[in-house]
Amino acid sequence: MTISVWRYSHFALAVSSFLFITLAAVTGIVLSFEPITGKVPSYKADHFNQLTLAETIPALKRSFSSVTSMRVDANQFVVVKGTDTSGKALEAYVDPSTGKVLGTPHKQHAFYQWVTALHRSLFLHEAGRFFVGLTSFLLLLIAISGTVLVIRRQRGWKRFFTRIVKDNFAQYYHVVLGRLSLIPIILIALTGTWLSMARFGLLTEKKVVHHIDENTIREEPVRQPAAFPVFKQVLLSQVQTVDYPFSEFPEDYYTLKLKDREIVVNQLTGEKLSEVIYPVTTTLSRLSLDWHTGRVSILWAIVLAIACLNILFFIYSGFAISLKRLAGRSRNKYKPEQCRFIILAGSENGSTMAFAKALQGQLIANGEMAYCTDLNNYQTFPQAEHIIILTSTYGLGDAPANANRFASLVKKYQQQPGVHFSVVGFGSHAYPDFCQFAFEVNNLLSLQPWALPLLEIHTINDKSPDQFNQWLVTWSQKVGLTGIALPETMKQKPAGLETMTVIEKTAITHADEPFIVRIKPSWRNKYTSGDLLAVYPADDYRERLYSIGKVGGHIQLSVKRHPDGLGSTYLYHLRPGDTIQARVVPNPHFLFPQQAPAVIMISNGTGIAPFLGMIEENNQLSECYLYCGFRYKLSFEPFAAALNEHMAANKLDGLQVAYSREEEKQYVKDLLANDADFVAQTLARGGVLMLCGSLSMQHDIIAWLETVCQERNGKSISHYQSHGQVLMDCY
Numbered sequence: 001m002t003i004s005v006w007r008y009s010h011f012a013l014a015v016s017s018f019l020f021i022t023l024a025a026v027t028g029i030v031l032s033f034e035p036i037t038g039k040v041p042s043y044k045a046d047h048f049n050q051l052t053l054a055e056t057i058p059a060l061k062r063s064f065s066s067v068t069s070m071r072v073d074a075n076q077f078v079v080v081k082g083t084d085t086s087g088k089a090l091e092a093y094v095d096p097s098t099g100k101v102l103g104t105p106h107k108q109h110a111f112y113q114w115v116t117a118l119h120r121s122l123f124l125h126e127a128g129r130f131f132v133g134l135t136s137f138l139l140l141l142i143a144i145s146g147t148v149l150v151i152r153r154q155r156g157w158k159r160f161f162t163r164i165v166k167d168n169f170a171q172y173y174h175v176v177l178g179r180l181s182l183i184p185i186i187l188i189a190l191t192g193t194w195l196s197m198a199r200f201g202l203l204t205e206k207k208v209v210h211h212i213d214e215n216t217i218r219e220e221p222v223r224q225p226a227a228f229p230v231f232k233q234v235l236l237s238q239v240q241t242v243d244y245p246f247s248e249f250p251e252d253y254y255t256l257k258l259k260d261r262e263i264v265v266n267q268l269t270g271e272k273l274s275e276v277i278y279p280v281t282t283t284l285s286r287l288s289l290d291w292h293t294g295r296v297s298i299l300w301a302i303v304l305a306i307a308c309l310n311i312l313f314f315i316y317s318g319f320a321i322s323l324k325r326l327a328g329r330s331r332n333k334y335k336p337e338q339c340r341f342i343i344l345a346g347s348e349n350g351s352t353m354a355f356a357k358a359l360q361g362q363l364i365a366n367g368e369m370a371y372c373t374d375l376n377n378y379q380t381f382p383q384a385e386h387i388i389i390l391t392s393t394y395g396l397g398d399a400p401a402n403a404n405r406f407a408s409l410v411k412k413y414q415q416q417p418g419v420h421f422s423v424v425g426f427g428s429h430a431y432p433d434f435c436q437f438a439f440e441v442n443n444l445l446s447l448q449p450w451a452l453p454l455l456e457i458h459t460i461n462d463k464s465p466d467q468f469n470q471w472l473v474t475w476s477q478k479v480g481l482t483g484i485a486l487p488e489t490m491k492q493k494p495a496g497l498e499t500m501t502v503i504e505k506t507a508i509t510h511a512d513e514p515f516i517v518r519i520k521p522s523w524r525n526k527y528t529s530g531d532l533l534a535v536y537p538a539d540d541y542r543e544r545l546y547s548i549g550k551v552g553g554h555i556q557l558s559v560k561r562h563p564d565g566l567g568s569t570y571l572y573h574l575r576p577g578d579t580i581q582a583r584v585v586p587n588p589h590f591l592f593p594q595q596a597p598a599v600i601m602i603s604n605g606t607g608i609a610p611f612l613g614m615i616e617e618n619n620q621l622s623e624c625y626l627y628c629g630f631r632y633k634l635s636f637e638p639f640a641a642a643l644n645e646h647m648a649a650n651k652l653d654g655l656q657v658a659y660s661r662e663e664e665k666q667y668v669k670d671l672l673a674n675d676a677d678f679v680a681q682t683l684a685r686g687g688v689l690m691l692c693g694s695l696s697m698q699h700d701i702i703a704w705l706e707t708v709c710q711e712r713n714g715k716s717i718s719h720y721q722s723h724g725q726v727l728m729d730c731y
C-alpha cells in the first residue's frame with residue numbers, strides 16, 4: 001500500500017472524528033484527576049498487600065455486631081457494610097487489620113458525575129454511548145495508521161525511534177510526541193472500544209453459576225474463620241467483594257468475588273464449596289476499566305492525562321500539517337488531460353516554480369486551459385498542444401530534486417504527434433555549467449518523434465524577470481496570444497522580510513582575505529548554525545544566500561569579496577548600526593548531529609562559516625574535528641584565534657589547515673588522505689562527516705571517500721549517505 005493511502009486514511013479518520021475525540025480528550029483530562037483526588041485522604045492499610053482474609057474477617061467480627069458485605073475498592077480501601085456494636089447500620093472505610101472505622105465513603109462528586117456522563121454518553125443515552133464507542137475505535141485506527149506512517153517515514157520499524165528532521169514545529173512534534181504517547185493512546189482506544197462492546201453485549205460474558213449440593217454441606221468440624229484454609233490463602237489485594245452469609249444456617253455461605261474467580265465457602269467448617277474461574281472476557285473487561293480510568297494507580301492516571309493532552313495537540317498539529325500541505329500543492333483549476341498548455345517546472349528552491357505559476361496564471365486569465373506541475377510528474381497529456389518546460393540546474397550541472405526522474409519518464413510516456421515544446425533554463429553564470437540541465441532536457445525532447453520545437457532554448461541568468469519577459473513576448477507571439485506579461489510582483493523582493501541590524505564588519509587588506517559580518521536578528525527569530533541568510537542586495541528580486549554560523553548569540557557570515565559580486569560588495573559596504581532586510585532560510589539537513597559519536601567537519605574557503613558556530617555551541621564537548629582548506633595563510637587568519645580557543649576549551653579535538661597556494665600547497669582532500677584510516681573508522685562507528693564549501697571540493701571528496709569506504713569498510717559511500725552520516729551544504 002502506498003504512503004498516500006495511509007496518509008489519506010489517517011487524515012480522513014481524523015477529520016471524521018475530531019469533534020468527538022476533542023470532547024473525549026478534554027473530559028478524559030478532567031476525569032484523570034478523579035483517581036488522583038480520590039486517593040486523598042488515604043484509607044489504605046499499612047501492610048495491605050500482606051493481609052489475608054483470615055486476619056481481616058475476625059478483626060471485623062470483633063468491631064461490628066454484624067457484617068453483610070465487605071469490598072476492596074480501586075484505591076485498595078476496605079469498605080464494610082453492617083451494623084456497629086450499638087446496633088447502628090453503617091457503611092464505612094475500615095482498617096482491615098484492626099476493624100477500626102476510619103471514615104465514610106462519599107458518592108461521586110456531582111461535577112465528576114456530570115463529566116463522566118458526558119464522557120460516556122454525551123448525555124444522549126444509548127445513542128451517545130454508541131458514538132463514544134465508535135470514536136474509541138476510530139482513535140485506534142488513527143493510532144495504527146499513524147504508526148504505519150512513522151515506520152514508513154523512518155524507513156523501517158527498527159529506526160522507529162531514530163532522529164527526526166525538524167522541518168517545522170507542527171510536523172516535528174506531531175511525530176515526536178506521537179511516538180512517545182503511542183502506547184497509552186492505543187491502550188485508551190483499545191480499552192474504550194472493549195468497554196463499549198461489553199456494554200452493548202457484543203462480548204460473551206457468562207454469568208457465574210455455582211452448583212452446590214445442599215445435602216452434602218457439612219456442619220462439622222466447626223472452625224473459626226481465622227483457621228479457614230481458604231481465608232488463609234486469599235490476600236486482601238486479590239479481593240473485590242466478600243458477601244457474608246445471611247443467617248447462621250449452613251446453607252448460607254461466604255461468597256468471595258476475587259479478581260479472577262469466585263469462591264463459595266462453608267461458614268461453619270471453612271470448606272470450599274465451589275470455585276468458578278471467570279471467563280477471559282470478564283477479566284479483560286475489569287482490566288479495561290482499570291487501564292481506561294487509571295483508577296488503580298496515580299502514576300497511570302497522570303500518564304493518561306498527558307496522553308489526552310497530546311491527543312489535543314495532535315488534532316491541532318495534524319490540521320496545521322494538512323493545511324500547509326494543501327497550500328503547498330499546485331492548485332490546478334483544470335485536470336492534466338483537459339489542457340492545451342502544459343507547464344512543467346524543475347525547481348529546487350521554488351523560484352522557477354514561481355515563474356511557472358505566473359505563466360499559468362497569465363494563460364488562464366487569457367481564457368486558456370493550462371496545467372502546471374513538477375517535471376517529475378511528466379505523463380501523457382492527451383490534449384496538449386504546447387509543453388513548456390522551465391527548469392533550473394543544481395549541483396554540478398545536475399537536475400533539481402523535482403526533476404531527477406524526467407529523463408526516464410520521457411522515454412516511458414509518449415505525446416500525440418506534433419506537440420510543440422519550448423524550454424527555458426534558469427541558472428547562474430556564477431556556475432561553470434550554466435543551465436546545463438535545461439540543455440539536456442532540450443536535447444532529449446528534440447529526439448522524441450512526437451516533439452516539434454517552437455523556439456530555441458532560452459536561458460535566464462539569476463532569475464531575471466526582464467530576461468523571462470523577453471522570452472514570454474516571443475513565445476506568446478509564436479503561439480498567437482496577446483496581452484501576456486510577467487506580473488510586476490515578480491520583479492520585487494519577497495514580502496515579509498525581517499529588519500536586522502549589523503553589529504560588526506571586519507576590514508580586509510587583500511582580496512583573498514575573507515571578511516566577517518555579524519548581524520543581530522530580532523529576538524523572535526529562531527535560527528541555528530547551518531541555516532542560510534537570504535539578503536537582497538539590489539532591493540529587488542535578486543537574492544543571495546550565505547551560510548550562518550551562530551557566534552556570540554548573533555548571525556555570523558564569512559564572506560569572500562568578489563570584485564563584481566553583487567552580494568559580497570553589498571555586505572562589504574555595510575557598517576555597524578546599518579539595518580538590512582533579510583530572512584533566515586532553515587536548512588534542517590545540515591544541523592550539528594548532537595548524538596553522533598564523532599563529527600568530522602570539512603570545508604574550503606568560506607564554507608568554514610557554519611562550523612565556527614557549531615563548534616562554539618559544542619558545550620557537551622562532542623568529539624569534533626575540523627579539516628579546512630584555504631588559498632593563503634591570510635585567508636585563515638580571521639578564524640584562527642576563535643578556533644584555538646575552542647581547542648583549549650575541548651570543544652574541538654583536532655584542527656588541520658591546508659593552504660593551496662602556500663607552504664606545501666595542499667588541498668583539504670590531501671589532509672584527509674593522510675588520515676584515511678581515521679575517517680573510515682569514524683564512519684564505521686557511526687560518526688558523521690559534514691561538508692561545506694565549493695561543489696568541486698564536494699565532488700573530489702565524495703569520489704575519494706567512495707574508494708576509501710570500499711577499501712577499508714567494504715561499503716559504498718552511498719551507504720553512509722543514506723544513513724545520514726554524510727551531510728553536505730556546498731554551492
Ligand SMILES: Cc1cc2nc3c(=O)[nH]c(=O)nc-3n(C[C@H](O)[C@H](O)[C@H](O)COP(=O)(O)O)c2cc1C
Binds near residue numbers: 348351394400427434
Ligand atoms: C548549490 C547550487 C548549485 C547550482 N548549480 C548551478 C549550475 O550548475 N548551473 C547553473 O546554471 N546554475 C546553478 N545554480 C543556480 C540556480 O540554478 C539558480 O539560482 C536558479 O534560478 C534556482 O532556481 P530554483 O529556486 O527554482 O531552484 C546553482 C545554485 C545553487 C544554490
